Amino acid sequence: MLEIDGIHSFYGKAHILNDMSFSVARGEVVALLGRNGAGKTTTMKSIMQLVRPRSGSVSFAGTDITGLPAHKVARLGLGYVPEERRIFTDLTILENLEVGRQSPRAQTPSWTIEALFELFPNLEERRNNRGKALSGGEQQMLTIARTLMGNPSLLLLDEPSEGIAPVIVEQMAKTILKFKADGLTVVISEQNLHFAKMVADRAVIIEGGAKKFDGTFQDLEEDPQVRDAYLSI
Amino acid sequence: MTAVLKVEGLSKSFGGVKAVNGVDFEVAPGELKALIGPNGAGKSTCFNMLMGQLMPSAGKVYLKGEQITGLPPRVIWRKGVGRTFQITGTYQSMTVAENVQMALMSHHRKLFSLLPYAYRLFREEALALLDVVGMADQADRSCAILAYGDLKRLELAIALSNDPMLLLMDEPTAGMAPKERINLMQLTSDIVRDRGISVLFTEHDMDVVFAHAHHIMVLNRGELIADGTASEVRANARVQEVYLGGGTLYAAEGSHA
Amino acid sequence: MGLFVAQLLTGLANAAALFLVASGLSLIFGVTRIVNFAHGSLYMLGAYVGLTLMNTLPGAFGFWGSIVLAGLVVGLIGILIEICVLRPIYRAPELFQLVATFGVILVIQDLALMIWGAEDRLGPRAPGLKSVVRILGEPVPQYDLALIAITPFILFALWWFITRTRIGILVRAATQDREMVGALGVNQSWLFTGVFFLGAALAGLGGAIQLPKGGADLLMDLNIISAVFVVVVIGGMGSIPGAFIASVLISVLNVFGVAYIPQSTLVLIYVVMAVVLTVRPYGLLGREEKAGEHGQVGEVERPIRPVGTRGRAFVFVLLVVLACVPFVGSSFLQVLITDILIFCLFAASLQFILSSGGLVSFGHAVFFGGGAYAAALLVTYADTPMELALLCAPLGAGLLALGIGWFCIRLSGVYFAMLTLAFSQLVWSLVYQWGAVTGGDDGLVNIWPSAWLSGTTAYYYFTLAVGVGGILVLRHIIHSPFGYTLRATRDSARQAEATGIDVKRVQWLAFALAGTMAGLAGGLFVFSKGSIFPNELEIGKSFDALIVVFLGGVKTLSGGVVGAVFMESIKDWLTRLEYWRLILGLVIIGVVIIAPDGIVGSLRKLGERIGLLKEQESMR
Incomplete structure (x- = not known):
């Protein structure tokens, strides 16, 4: 479904991703783990081509998307939910959803505004409220709903639990598991190991812009060296 | 003993919406106190009012018995309150040492001096502070190229430069690896102990909170719903309902002991 | 009715x-x-x-x-x-x-x-x-x-x-x-x-x-x-209804101004603007801009250090060469270098506030012209001796900068830029329309230096001493605690405020200092030319300074001076061409797109690449 092959990404002079490779199969939920600055967000952005890798390639559903403009990547069915939400605070909830709207595509779950309101009832109540009036949890829901309006076949969730009450994070875990049951492929980046374990099939640990571990959470627990180096508590 | 920080009936409304509503609490000398709660509960608003970035709609803030409500941040800083930010705000065009020297120049009221070379002023003092946070070896690196965790430690050194009695730390460990989080909070605890400073911090990592805070306050929809020790807060049914949830997202009690 | x-x-x-x-x-x-x-x-x-x-x-x-x-x-x-x-x-x-x-x-x-x-x-x-x-x-x-x-x-x-x-x-x-x-x-x-x-x-x-x-x-x-x-x-940037209201307001005011107070129409408009902005800094329907809301990607400024022995030696040699010019060069060359030195000081003063302060002033010429007019008015109306009038040029410009800065400093980014521009237009329109005092379009003439400086060579040495002195003073201030404080307010105003720095006050004083130095340049200018006209404080003059700072390199300390030398040297040749604006415009666009580091920045990078200069430690 998604194939990242030896990408190198930079911010100006800063070399952030250094030969990053991993792949995601259809229907899988993969968690990218690592501290801030390890390269998780840059990996997400490099997949979306918001940061263009200088070398290496990214392919999605068999198409090489390296160097495509981000909007073309999105139109191929990659849905990106950024860190820090980035909702349009001056727009109403309905208008936010309108920005994300794309036509349905084959073999992927299609979303309507009604279906999204069913999934996130809070948003329906406040449909004509501006984004800035929403709480952090509601903003996070809106970000996800907005991306789902584009009917993506693969969802990139960058730190969905950051700054959200544990009780809401638990709900979100259920939502992600529901997406998985619907056949959506999901990549999340996380710092909260507990949350990642709840939703993901597989963990990819990133440090210094490169992959340091790729396997199930069980493998992770059984690998004391990796555990101590990157996750130790 | 007078509380270092005392807050009475602190409130803030934004266009009719009550972001913070009648919050009362105290921070005792030498205490490491956490303020937790969901995003949008009013933690940042609360913090910004304590430090003077925001003017409260109502309520009073006292520092060692002296009212400081609504004073500008720089004045509150001069009265002995240090602050670190969730998103670090160091001076990118300066070296690590110069960042600390800058705060020292401010502390020693040398900001408007035109004659000396700034890079020579208070350098020894700055190096000593950097040593406290373990950054002395990086003193002459440009701040723009520091790793994230090092920036956080630098911020701590800067916050110590005016010899504060109270430190306000906004999500000090956000974005750090678990190991770094523990190290930074350990460092903070040590400083609290060695220098008798009080610390009030906000935090989302419950593991950090439960392991290091002496007392925990929980804010929800602008109101304080709990203020107590870690085990009291964990056991509080209301806190579980609105914030902590079923406990799947943080380590079980006692796992850090 | x-x-x-x-x-x-x-x-x-x-x-x-x-x-x-x-x-x-x-x-x-x-x-x-x-x-x-x-x-x-x-x-x-x-x-x-x-x-x-x-x-x-x-x-x-x-x-x-x-x-x-x-x-x-x-x-x-x-x-x-x-x-x-x-x-x-x-x-x-x-x-x-x-x-x-x-x-x-x-x-x-x-x-x-x-x-x-x-x-x-x-x-x-x-x-x-x-x-x-x-x-x-x-x-x-x-x-x-x-x-x-x-x-x-x-x-x-x-x-x-x-x-x-x-x-x-x-x-x-x-x-x-x-x-x-x-x-x-x-x-x-x-x-x-x-x-x-x-x-x-x-x-x-x-x-x-x-x-x-x-x-x-x-x-x-x-x-x-x-x-x-x-x-x-006035209407608020980005607000279309605001633009409508303000257009009507300004146009109507303009018509009534022409009818009832024709000698100060332009002034009236800028006064209205100043009033509106004092009450509502982001305009009638504008929204407050949060700093960093539209985060800009760009290379971070580097840490600075005073120049080392090699650099000092270079400056010394340069000064010796300049001091020898009158012995070998024509008086035309002396006049040209005098012009260049004055412009260098003007550009350096802009660079100070722009690079170290991060405040993009679009009306900097108002202080250059303001200083020149201050001196010229004193000479014309009070028969002030040249020495005293020249001293009053930076003082007058500094006071003007304190006044204008008081309004402008409350805003930042493009708002600040546009406000400085508008205020400089206010002063310009005042000078232009108040002909009885300022001579209006005819300017003020016969402003000559005292006898001991009346010769071309004497004034050349005088300008060399004062101009270079001014530039060196500015440079030293950048390395002083005040310069560092100014850079701190530029790098992170929030952090500065949270560590005891009164950001607005620091910016205000720095703005006044930059204005003072520009005024000094203006004073030197008026006595070298013997006259002053309103075009010296026009938008065009402010842009000249911005462009040289830009060509020289914004994120450097010496860009303004180098850019000014470059520009003034080729100006004489360039303006003889029929379509020189076209060429200059294309060069500017080209530099922005291809070599945004400017002359000094590009040379520095080249020096690092070929190993002449030590390279900065790369990020992460």
Whole structure:
């Protein structure tokens, strides 16, 4: 479904991703783990081509998307939910959803505004409220709903639990598991190991812009060296 | 003993919406106190009012018995309150040492001096502070190229430069690896102990909170719903309902002991 | 009463063109965050293109068709500008974008000169609307009434487009976060191009629609742009209803000003602006800009250190060489170097506030000219000896900077830039219109130095000492605690405030210091030329300084001086060419896109690459 092959990404002079490779199969939920600055967000952005890798390639559903403009990547069915939400605070909830709207595509779950309101009832109540009036949890829901309006076949969730009450994070875990049951492929980046374990099939640990571990959470627990180096508590 | 920080009936409304509503609490000398709660509960608003970035709609803030409500941040800083930010705000065009020297120049009221070379002023003092946070070896690196965790430690050194009695730390460990989080909070605890400073911090990592805070306050929809020790807060049914949830997202009690 | 109503109607009619241009500028700014300085040029093009079309197309249909077509043509030119000039620099710091659009102004000026010639053109009158209507006994042109009727429709159409259509929603979303809009599958580059088309077309329409009232000339670009800035600043950047209200306000004020206080019309407008901004710093309907909301990608400034022995030796040798010039060079060369030194000091003072302070001042010439006028006025009216008058030049300019800074420092970014520009225009209009004191357009003459400095060579040495001294003082201050404090406020105002620094006060004093030094340069200038004219404090002069700082390298300490030397040396040769603006404009655009580090920055990077200089530790 998604194939990242030896990408190198930079911010100006800063070399952030250094030969990053991993792949995601259809229907899988993969968690990218690592501290801030390890390269998780840059990996997400490099997949979306918001940061263009200088070398290496990214392919999605068999198409090489390296160097495509981000909007073309999105139109191929990659849905990106950024860190820090980035909702349009001056727009109403309905208008936010309108920005994300794309036509349905084959073999992927299609979303309507009604279906999204069913999934996130809070948003329906406040449909004509501006984004800035929403709480952090509601903003996070809106970000996800907005991306789902584009009917993506693969969802990139960058730190969905950051700054959200544990009780809401638990709900979100259920939502992600529901997406998985619907056949959506999901990549999340996380710092909260507990949350990642709840939703993901597989963990990819990133440090210094490169992959340091790729396997199930069980493998992770059984690998004391990796555990101590990157996750130790 | 007078509380270092005392807050009475602190409130803030934004266009009719009550972001913070009648919050009362105290921070005792030498205490490491956490303020937790969901995003949008009013933690940042609360913090910004304590430090003077925001003017409260109502309520009073006292520092060692002296009212400081609504004073500008720089004045509150001069009265002995240090602050670190969730998103670090160091001076990118300066070296690590110069960042600390800058705060020292401010502390020693040398900001408007035109004659000396700034890079020579208070350098020894700055190096000593950097040593406290373990950054002395990086003193002459440009701040723009520091790793994230090092920036956080630098911020701590800067916050110590005016010899504060109270430190306000906004999500000090956000974005750090678990190991770094523990190290930074350990460092903070040590400083609290060695220098008798009080610390009030906000935090989302419950593991950090439960392991290091002496007392925990929980804010929800602008109101304080709990203020107590870690085990009291964990056991509080209301806190579980609105914030902590079923406990799947943080380590079980006692796992850090 | 009749006269009053008639004047009110004239004001409302004049608001039409102003609103069209201002709303276009506001729209473009809202989405791209670029203040399009060339917007006045698009307005001028609209007038010329409309005129040409009206001369070909017949009748009423031809007249109104020409206006619409002029809008479309200018919109297409806007697309060309957007794609060629702006696309490569959307991520550059705002100063670079402003300078690039200034390059566009120069290019369009010369292209218009080539195509339409230097003569002013009168516009045709609108077929069927040539006569006047009597309202309360006063004649009001029919065309004015047509304009008054049309403007609300345009306002409504724009409002509907922005709030009710999908594209409008996307435009508003892109105003806030362009990258995110792209990541949601919207082709944002075309969205930008579309907005630029619309904004440019509005300016073109404005130019064409005012033809029956104003005609077309080559100065209308810069004439309208300061009025448009006043309008968008008063109305609030990015707010179209705000632009409408402010256009009406300014136009009506202007008409009444001309009628009742003709000698201070211009002054009146800027006074109104100052009042509005004192009460509402972001304009009537503007929204507060949070610092860093539109985070700009750019290389971080590097840590600085005073120059080492090698650098000092180099400066010393340079000074020795300059000191020897009178022994070998002609008096022409001495005059040229005197000019260069004065300009270097002026540029260095701008660089101080711009680079170390991060405050992009667009009206810095007001302090240069202000200092010069302070000295000249003292000599003219009080027979002040040259020594004392020269001392009063920096003092006067410094006081002026304290006054202007008090207003401007409360804003930041482009708001600050536009406010400094508007205030410099205020002073300019004061000097220009208050002829009884300042001599107006005729300037002040016979301002010569004392006998001991009257020779070319004597004044050359004097300028060398004072000019270089001033530059060295500024440089030292950058390395002093105050310079560091200023850089701290630039790097992170929040952190500075949270560590005891009174950010606004520091910026205010630095602004005054920069103004003082510019005033010193102005004082040297007036005694070297013996005269001073209002053009020394015009927008053009401020831009000259910005451009040299920019060419030299913004993120360096010596860029201003190096850029000034470079520019002044080639100016004499360059201005002899017929279309030198075109060449200069293209060079500026080229530098912005290809070598944004400027001369000093590029040389430094080259030096690092070939190993002459030590390379900075790379990030992470």
